Amino acid sequence: MTEATRKHQPALDAAIQALHGRTFFAAFPENPSPEIYGADADANGRAAFEARRHQRYTELRQGEPAGWVGQEESPYEQEALGIEYPYYEPATLVRNAEAAFGPWRKLKPAQRAALLAESLEGIRQRFFEIAYATMHTTGQSFMMSFQASGPHAADRALEAIAAGYEEQTRFPEETRWEKPMGKYNLTLHKTWRAVPKGVGLVIGCSTFPTWNSVPGMYASLVTGNPVLIKPHPKAVLPIAIVVAEVQKVLADYGLDPRICQLAVDAADHLIGKDLAENPAVKLIDYTGGAQFGEYLEGLKGKTVFTEKTGVNSVILDSCDDLDKVAQNLAFSVSLYSGQMCTAPQNFFIPAGGMRVGEQQVPYEEVVQKLAAAVTGLAQNPKAGPHVLGAIQNRDTHERVQKLALDGGRSVLAHGSVEHPTFKNARTCSPCIHEISADRIEQYSQELFGPIMLVIRTRDTQESIRLAAQLAREYGAISCGAYTTNSAVKEQIMDEMSLAGTPVSFNLTGNIYVNQAAGFSDFHVTGGNPAGNASFTNPEFVIKRFTWVGFREPAE
Amino acid sequence: MTEATRKHQPALDAAIQALHGRTFFAAFPENPSPEIYGADADANGRAAFEARRHQRYTELRQGEPAGWVGQEESPYEQEALGIEYPYYEPATLVRNAEAAFGPWRKLKPAQRAALLAESLEGIRQRFFEIAYATMHTTGQSFMMSFQASGPHAADRALEAIAAGYEEQTRFPEETRWEKPMGKYNLTLHKTWRAVPKGVGLVIGCSTFPTWNSVPGMYASLVTGNPVLIKPHPKAVLPIAIVVAEVQKVLADYGLDPRICQLAVDAADHLIGKDLAENPAVKLIDYTGGAQFGEYLEGLKGKTVFTEKTGVNSVILDSCDDLDKVAQNLAFSVSLYSGQMCTAPQNFFIPAGGMRVGEQQVPYEEVVQKLAAAVTGLAQNPKAGPHVLGAIQNRDTHERVQKLALDGGRSVLAHGSVEHPTFKNARTCSPCIHEISADRIEQYSQELFGPIMLVIRTRDTQESIRLAAQLAREYGAISCGAYTTNSAVKEQIMDEMSLAGTPVSFNLTGNIYVNQAAGFSDFHVTGGNPAGNASFTNPEFVIKRFTWVGFREPAE
Structure with a gap:
């Protein structure tokens, strides 16, 4: 020894x-x-x-x-x-x-x-x-x-x-x-x-x-x-x-x-x-x-x-390149079909849209960009099936298929995804549902799986308030935020820190809010109902x- | 700043x-x-x-x-x-x-x-x-x-x-x-x-x-x-x-x-x-x-x-000088009239007595030495009142006065102690009660104040077993042990450590089981019901x- x-x-x-x-x-x-x-x-x-x-x-x-x-069975073979x-x-x-x-x-x-x-x-x-x-x-x-x-x-x-x-x-x-x-x-x-x-x-x-x-x-x-x-x-x-x-x-x-x-x-x-x-x-x-x-x-x-469980938020305030943001977020919601505890679920977007560089991009355009990015990834045969993987649990699959939120509208329906190797794989592409900020009971629960909710808020202040409240009261393990405004950034850090939630700012490219690196990122803070460890x-x-x-x- | x-x-x-x-x-x-x-x-x-x-x-x-x-009142003046x-x-x-x-x-x-x-x-x-x-x-x-x-x-x-x-x-x-x-x-x-x-x-x-x-x-x-x-x-x-x-x-x-x-x-x-x-x-x-x-x-x-609260034990197995041990323990039970969370309460003594140097001192002689040391300290007008102090709470005073344990015998009755300065001080000297080891319900509660219980055990093994059990089940903040046998010492350390209780071995002279030094002794381990901090x-x-x-x- x-x-x-x-x-x-x-x-x-x-x-x-x-x-x-x-x-x-x-x-x-x-x-x-x-x-x-x-x-x-x-x-x-x-x-x-x-x-x-x-x-x-x-x-x-x-x-x-x-x-x-x-009693194990393969989600790829359903056997x-x-x-x-x-x-x-x-x-x-x-x-x-x-x-x-x-x-x-x-x-x-x-x-x-x-x-x-x-x-x-x-x-x-x-x-x-x-x-x-x-x-x-x-x-x-x-x-x-x-x-x-x-x-x-x-x-x-x-x-x-x-x-x-x-x-x-x-x-x-x-x-x-x-x-x-x-x-x-x-x-x-x-x-x-x-x-x-x-x-x-x-x-x-x-x-x-x-x-x-x-x-x-x-x-x-x-x-x-x-x-x-x-x-x-x-x-x-x-x-x-x-x-x-x-x-x-x-x-x-x-x-x-x-x-x-x-x-x-x-x-x-x-x-x-x-x-x-x-x-x-x-x-x-x-x-x-x-x-x-x-x-x-x-x-x-x-x-x-x-x-x-927790409900993870993304706060969209302002950015330099909305296409890159949309691609990054589409990947985050698609990765392992949203079956990660760090996957984002609630996307808060101000009704007045997002500041992108010098432009104000209207709310609906932001939503459609996100939807297009999600669809683009799911339908890309070289990337989609590998990013999405298969759905572990039959119940998760059914939840996506039967999702019926009271109020709001369906922005994107889930779709089928064919796996190149496993023809019987349990798969589906993410759905997107829009819901009004005042229907908190509709988005304060974790909807495990490839489900993305877009929440239309009055403004970024309301987005921050809701994201922090959800984290404090229902738990959150991750939070993404996009802002080019340093005062807004500090406010998000302060309010999310009190809610015990780490924040990833302005991620684009090959790094995602879902990821937590050993020896560097503390995984789960223990500071909100999502977990104590x-x-x-x-x-x-x-x-x-x-x-x-x-x-x-x-x- | x-x-x-x-x-x-x-x-x-x-x-x-x-x-x-x-x-x-x-x-x-x-x-x-x-x-x-x-x-x-x-x-x-x-x-x-x-x-x-x-x-x-x-x-x-x-x-x-x-x-x-x-609503404060002075225990020294009762005003x-x-x-x-x-x-x-x-x-x-x-x-x-x-x-x-x-x-x-x-x-x-x-x-x-x-x-x-x-x-x-x-x-x-x-x-x-x-x-x-x-x-x-x-x-x-x-x-x-x-x-x-x-x-x-x-x-x-x-x-x-x-x-x-x-x-x-x-x-x-x-x-x-x-x-x-x-x-x-x-x-x-x-x-x-x-x-x-x-x-x-x-x-x-x-x-x-x-x-x-x-x-x-x-x-x-x-x-x-x-x-x-x-x-x-x-x-x-x-x-x-x-x-x-x-x-x-x-x-x-x-x-x-x-x-x-x-x-x-x-x-x-x-x-x-x-x-x-x-x-x-x-x-x-x-x-x-x-x-x-x-x-x-x-x-x-x-x-x-x-x-x-907890019930603190002293395990008496063997020592070099019983008089010094008795004086040390008499001080420990008398200090602030036993109103310390670290004060010892239960003294486990084998029925066969204690090994003292080369001699075997009979059980009753050990008990009487302890009683004599307690009495000697209480009746010493230069030391007694200052060691004992006054009794904070009327209920504590009454508990000592009315103590009636079921079974066993009174070894030493509490007595009056006159304070040199404060004639109306709420004081009394410690009492000692002997109780049989099988009456655990009689000694598993904290009897806050100047109350000392002598528990006659079959042997040191039973003393250790009972001290550890009390600590595990009812909590303990301190433990004193007297042994010249290194195997017994290691056994006490092992069993009391599992019961989350620090042990002071063989203390004589001006250092007492009640004392915990800042920056050195952790006070309360958090490992038993006496406290989690x-x-x-x-x-x-x-x-x-x-x-x-x-x-x-x-x-």
Whole structure:
């Protein structure tokens, strides 16, 4: 273990430095090129994924299961994957985790950090396999599947490892405390321990099965807590591979692999509540809908980290080049068919239109430019299907098809999109609906999927007021704003900051409001109802352990 | 303000360094000597206090009050102080705080930290006045009143200022993010703000009116939140002086003094709930009973920091010199008549007695040594009254007088203690009651005041098990342990660490389990039901603000 610690220390130090510099940093290249990952990496990854279909998943090291379960299906094929995972009773999982707790918490933070960093190397070897697993569970395009579930997730995991390691070493393990008392000194030997809170539970979502789960998973692990990873039943494989790689490293170092266990739902019921309510479970990380998230946040005696739903706004005030703005925003709403927690939904446009350079462009022209850009992207056969990907959930597809908002008008109907490879893919192009600013009840809910709402406001002041109010009251994870006016910009920053919402200003070209860069952008602020946790600020790791001090007279 | 920032930066840097070194550090000398504080400081402080009796307290700068209220009485005289404080409706206080919020949050963390550090200098000038105010509201001895409410409180305040300043400056205000994209670089200008959460409320207790309130008060202020300080109605004056000094500095720098307001209860009802439930109040710091603390912790949409009640244990296993141990423990239970949250209550002694050097001392002899030491201290006219002080609350006095535990036996009855100066002081010496280990319901509650319980256990293993169980289930803020066996010591550290309880081993001489040193000992770990907040770990400050980021294409 000493060797592992030595080996990974430079990478950890670099990651900690990156966390504080917040300039560009990536430990795992996002480009799936053969030069970086090897000539056969793609073919081997695809073959590995294909070989798993209609098989039992036997890589886990967590004992004899009570049964085998599986209910994944590919949004590209609309057919079952047929992979079965070992099922364990919730009480068994918790008992195993408690049994594995002692030796894990007694390691030094640097040792845990090193083993966890080592697991990321194993995961890196399987980025392509994970990418195909992600594609055929979430409906993401291959490129997003690779990047989000592979290198970006691994970077977010490393971020949590680095932050957890740093926080656990910010106070000394021991010190000599010597108080001058006049004629003599009072001297105590003091020691401190960062004490983990107990069993951690990580509840995943169906759209980002590794990206959204690894931060909490690695944050709990690095701070000495055993974890149970309960994936969404429709998106198990990507995170199962991650868990298997962590277990492999644990076993390699003579530790109990059940420090990190996969907890799949039973065939006939979900086990999230059983696990969450178990008294030994002290930490919960959750990504998903608001209702279950609020139930978890209300549990007594638990430290709960959530990413729930929000309604993201774009404030359109003024710009230099409206075509570039429209193209950028069309991409943002289309990317993975709006199934990102950072996707924009509500576009606030003043009734008087937008200032574009020296011109005032009328409201309707702005709306039509946006619609044209969305249509243009969806109908571009080389780009559209790859940007849009497939729709993970049948309900999301139906929501778009049946969307009927009370009031306003349909600006653009959703359309069909043919995928070049998967003829049976569940796809559709985004729809656009216009709604009046005074119908807040119509746009204050998250409409997950490729749905874009245009909200006609009196002026930019009303746009800002509504965007901030929505974020404060209903939550928001991202906000886009276009303005060339510095006073308006400062006002947006001030009001959105009080609503705990990050703002991207004037993005055009190849950078989008949906994207959040590891080691630089905090993902979710924790400052509004969209979630209480942030990847990865210090709070995300320090709430997972307790500082306890000991003292005695010095020799 | 630039000058203030420059002036206080070295002190802040020293405080941050001390927080991380955790060796002895004190910015404010605890010795009330004329050499340090001036020849007339004591006389002037006493005169200032005396002049306030039966007067209106007019130092606050928070506008026209709705009335004047006061209900303090001296535990030394059992007579009303007759001081009246301005009363404001809760809604008025919150409205004032919201109005003062903007300019305060827009200052830089370094500016807020400097102004707050400056307020501590003003408070330092009034340490003696605060000491007499504390004595005649809490019943603490003069020495404890001076130290706890003066220098120790000021050090804890500085600790919060330093920690808050450090945490707000751990990430850059701005950076240039440059991502290599192959043929070009994608470049963003990014900025971050530490955004305060909103109005803070600090609810104080009757026994440590400044020490327990200033950490939360200064932590909220330094992170940009306006605060309302609601003292216990029986212990207002010490913290009123502190608030007045903060307001003075704010006014001196042209800021609204209502950034920090005193919120006294109405004459006929307490206003804590009204304030806590106000939607604008986002942060609550609370010291006091468990029931109200749990109500506060359960409020939705608030960040709540609590120090509630706990049952503190002493584990007696083995030692070198039992007389020294008994003297040390007798002092600990007697200090301020057991009215400290860190005072030990439950003393676990094995039925087989204690190993003392090479001898086995029988159980009953250990018990009698403890009783003799308690009696010896209480009956020593030069030490007893000054260590014991007076009893703040009539109910506490009655609890001791009427104590009737079911089972066990009375080892030592409480006695009367005559104070040399104040003939009418509310005093009594500690009582000792023995109870069997299997009557956990008898000793799992906090018996606030000079009450010591001796619990006869099968062996040290049972002592450890019970001490850890009590801490986990009912909370504990301190633990004392005496053992010469290193395996037993490690076991105690391990089990008490999981129960979130700091342990002092083998203390004898002039250092006591009750004491917690600023900049070194974390006070309350936050890891058990005794409270969720710790003075001052990073969590205590970072939960008061949100990191929000902004980005835009770089020029």
